[in-house]
Amino acid sequence: WREWTIDPAEHFYYIWLQVMIVPIVYNWVIIILTCFTTIGLNYLPVWLTLDYVSDLMYAADMTVTLHTGFLDQGILITNLTRLRKRYLHSKQFLWDFVSLLPTDFLYFAFGIETPLVRINRLLRIPRLSEALDRMETRTSYPNTFRITKLMIYIFVLIHWNACLYFALSNYIGFGSDRWVYPNITDPTFASMRRQYFYCFWFSAQIFTTVGDTPLPNREEEYLFMIADLLIAVLVFASIVGNVGNVITSLRDRDNVFFPNHIMRENEILQQLPLHMRTEIAVSVHLPTLTKVTIFQNCETSLLEELVLKLTPQVFSPGEYVCRKGDVGHEMYIIKEGKLAVVADDGVTEFAVLGAGNFFGEISILNIKNKLGNRRTANIKSIGHSDLFSLSKEDLTDVLSEFPAAKRHLEEKGRQILVKMGMLEERTDVVEPEAEKVETKIKRLESILEELQTKLARLMVELESSNRKMRARVEQLELRVAMLDTQLPHDGQGGEGSLGREEGVGGEVDWVREEAEGEEEKD
Numbered sequence: 367w368r369e370w371t372i373d374p375a376e377h378f379y380y381i382w383l384q385v386m387i388v389p390i391v392y393n394w395v396i397i398i399l400t401c402f403t404t405i406g407l408n409y410l411p412v413w414l415t416l417d418y419v420s421d422l423m424y425a426a427d428m429t430v431t432l433h434t435g436f437l438d439q440g441i442l443i444t445n446l447t448r449l450r451k452r453y454l455h456s457k458q459f460l461w462d463f464v465s466l467l468p469t470d471f472l473y474f475a476f477g478i479e480t481p482l483v484r485i486n487r488l489l490r491i492p493r494l495s496e497a498l499d500r501m502e503t504r505t506s507y508p509n510t511f512r513i514t515k516l517m518i519y520i521f522v523l524i525h526w527n528a529c530l531y532f533a534l535s536n537y538i539g540f541g542s543d544r545w546v547y548p549n550i551t552d553p554t555f556a557s558m559r560r561q562y563f564y565c566f567w568f569s570a571q572i573f574t575t576v577g578d579t580p581l582p583n584r585e586e587e588y589l590f591m592i593a594d595l596l597i598a599v600l601v602f603a604s605i606v607g608n609v610g611n612v613i614t615s616l617r618d619r620d621n622v623f624f625p626n627h628i629m630r631e632n633e634i635l636q637q638l639p640l641h642m643r644t645e646i647a648v649s650v651h652l653p654t655l656t657k658v659t660i661f662q663n664c665e666t667s668l669l670e671e672l673v674l675k676l677t678p679q680v681f682s683p684g685e686y687v688c689r690k691g692d693v694g695h696e697m698y699i700i701k702e703g704k705l706a707v708v709a710d711d712g713v714t715e716f717a718v719l720g721a722g723n724f725f726g727e728i729s730i731l732n733i734k735n736k737l738g739n740r741r742t743a744n745i746k747s748i749g750h751s752d753l754f755s756l757s758k759e760d761l762t763d764v765l766s767e768f769p770a771a772k773r774h775l776e777e778k779g780r781q782i783l784v785k786m787g788m789l790e791e792r793t794d795v796v797e798p799e800a801e802k803v804e805t806k807i808k809r810l811e812s813i814l815e816e817l818q819t820k821l822a823r824l825m826v827e828l829e830s831s832n833r834k835m836r837a838r839v840e841q842l843e844l845r846v847a848m849l850d851t852q853l854p855h856d857g858q859g860g861e862g863s864l865g866r867e868e869g870v871g872g873e874v875d876w877v878r879e880e881a882e883g884e885e886e887k888d
């Protein structure tokens with residue numbers, strides 16, 4: 367069992383914390399209760415037994431803490447030497463150690479009726495708050511839990527005050543004035559229950575600022591009342607504050623323990639105006655982006671554009687971010703945590719990537735490799751890791767504005783591919799491309815030449831037909847003028863002969879002109 371370690375996320379640890387609430391609260395309530403000497407002495411064997419059981423639990427708790435793992439960069443550390451070193455050098459160890467010092471030996475000096483010698487047991491309070499915090503995050507009724515916790519705190523405070531009031535009354539003398547506890551020899555006030563209830567009532571009256579307590583007479587009584595009233599103001603303020611918080615969180619109940627807070631974060635961000643969204647995204651994510659080598663020299667405006675496109679993602683220990691052979695749709699930037707490039711057996715690690723590194727670019731950048739657009743490796747989260755993903759479309763958009771980043775990404779991708787022997791020979795890839803472009807240009811050039819020749823011909827034809835048309839129109843005008851001069855006086859014969867002549871002459875001309883045109887064309 368020496369090698370035994372505990373994962374703080376496992377159920378056992380949670381249960382142990384709940385168990386530890388009992389001895390800690392026991393000490394907080396009982397040590398001071400013994401100011402009521404009759405209660406202390408009448409049940410002495412019970413208190414002593416419970417005291418030493420609680421001490422045993424305190425010691426066991428130190429062992430549990432010593433064996434509890436912790437997260438370092440998202441990875442659970444279970445190496446006992448490291449755990450021991452960390453615990454022994456922590457403040458928690460100091461508190462735990464002092465709280466378990468065997469101050470009981472002071473009983474020999476002060477007598478068994480002074481349990482205040484065990485006051486150091488109260489120093490285990492940080493463990494109590496850890497347990498309560500855990501409970502608060504697990505409970506389905508967080509608001510009820512918070513109110514109950516507040517009531518318990520107030521109860522313990524009133525209890526302490528009641529005990530101190532009784533002790534002060536004892537010191538001043540029971541029944542010596544109206545303020546102190548009445549004379550305990552009076553049978554009405556003699557019973558243990560009456561003693562406790564009276565003092566508790568008295569104390570509760572002060573703390574709830576009801577103010578119905580008898581007026582103090584002596585200076586000690588005044589001091590006690592002043593101190594109590596000052597504390598009462600704080601208690602009152604904390605009740606108002608806490609209840610106010612609970613009411614506010616009841617109003618936004620959805621937001622209290624929303625399981626998928628990342629999606630929620632994005633949803634909330636979407637509601638904000640673009641400028642504000644950018645500001646928030648920049649202040650939250652920019653420190654991560656500036657750690658990424660490819661974006662280190664980019665202008666802030668471009669980074670601002672980029673942060674809006676990042677989607678946060680969280681991975682648990684052992685979870686695969688991508689597997690070899692999957693089609694790649696996004697690349698990732700590591701915000702926190704460690705991830706390993708692993709072989710198919712899931713164990714052999716080729717490389718470990720940490721905060722500020724990126725991966726997943728090869729399959730989405732069209733770097734020619736034997737797997738095409740498929741993932742070239744398995745990426746596994748070693749501990750808990752926080753990543754940003756950037757979709758292929760967004761990356762393409764961004765890279766069109768970051769040519770340097772694009773070159774860097776491609777270069778890194780090629781280096782990895784060369785290392786893995788998966789790069790398709792660059793010359794094979796580049797040359798046919800260049801060849802293709804050249805033949806295309808040549809073809810386009812010859813087409814252009816042909817088109818130019820055709821255009822020149824058409825221009826020539828257009829000009830010649832223009833010329834012919836003009837000549838024909840002139841000819842016709844000449845004939846019309848000649849005919850006008852020879853026009854016979856009887857309109858009929860003239861009309862008929864004109865029609866025939868013109869018709870025949872026209873046809874003859876037309877045929878000749880067409881022939882001429884063809885000659886020219888040839």
Ligand SMILES: Nc1ncnc2c1ncn2[C@@H]1O[C@@H]2COP(=O)(O)O[C@H]2[C@H]1O
Binds near residue numbers: 741785
């Ligand atoms: N040997 C390696 N070292 C670092 N990163 C790697 C290594 N092999 C693969 N990768 C990254 O793992 C990613 C897996 O998906 P991609 O092929 O898209 O892009 C790959 C690279 O970014």
